[in-house]
Amino acid sequence: MHVGDAADVELDANQMDARPITLYEGPVESFLEESLGALDPGTRLYGQVWTSGPQVVVRYYEAKPPRGDTVPICAVARLGRGQMRKKPESKPGTAILDYSGALAFVVDSFR
Numbered sequence: 001m002h003v004g005d006a007a008d009v010e011l012d013a014n015q016m017d018a019r020p021i022t023l024y025e026g027p028v029e030s031f032l033e034e035s036l037g038a039l040d041p042g043t044r045l046y047g048q049v050w051t052s053g054p055q056v057v058v059r060y061y062e063a064k065p066p067r068g069d070t071v072p073i074c075a076v077a078r079l080g081r082g083q084m085r086k087k088p089e090s091k092p093g094t095a096i097l098d099y100s101g102a103l104a105f106v107v108d109s110f111r
Contacts, residue, residue, distance in 0.1 A: 001008075001037030001038065002106065003107060004106065005037055005106045006102075006105045007039075007103065007105060008033040008101055009030050009031065009032055009033060009045060009103065010100055011023060011058060011097070012028060012030065013030060013083040013101065019098065020096050021099065021100040022050050022095070023051065024051075024093060024094055025093045026049060027046070028046070028047055028048065028049045029046055029050060030042055030045040030047065030058070030060065032046070032104070036106070039063055039065055039071075040065055040066060042065075043063050044064045045060040045062070045104060046061065046062040046064070047059050047061055047062070047075075048061070048079065051086065051092075055063040056069060056084050056097060057087045058074070058077035059075070059076050059077075060075040061073065068073055070091055072102060074106065075104075076110070078102060079102045089094070
């Protein structure tokens with residue numbers, strides 16, 4: 001895997017294909033829909049969601065392939081055109097988004 005590699009991800013494995021989707025501040029389990037480097041589709045990504053700003057922030061720190069050991073990862077969820085911007089009706093500690101999917105981008109560090 002290299003910095004900048006990306007793959008489609010369902011942001012919350014418990015709300016796959018939901019529209020809209022509600023993300024909650026705290027731990028999250030996401031789901032890779034396609035390969036990301038050596039990680040196969042179906043790999044679970046574990047990370048953290050922050051909802052305090054105008055856009056939701058999702059950072060991943062661990063990946064669990066369908067067959068294999070858990071491995072560390074440094075990745076973030078991103079979408080263009082403000083699509084990670086939470087809807088105005090989002091309550092504190094939540095982020096309502098129009099889409100359940102995003103791209104998981106490998107990064108070299110969290111900023």
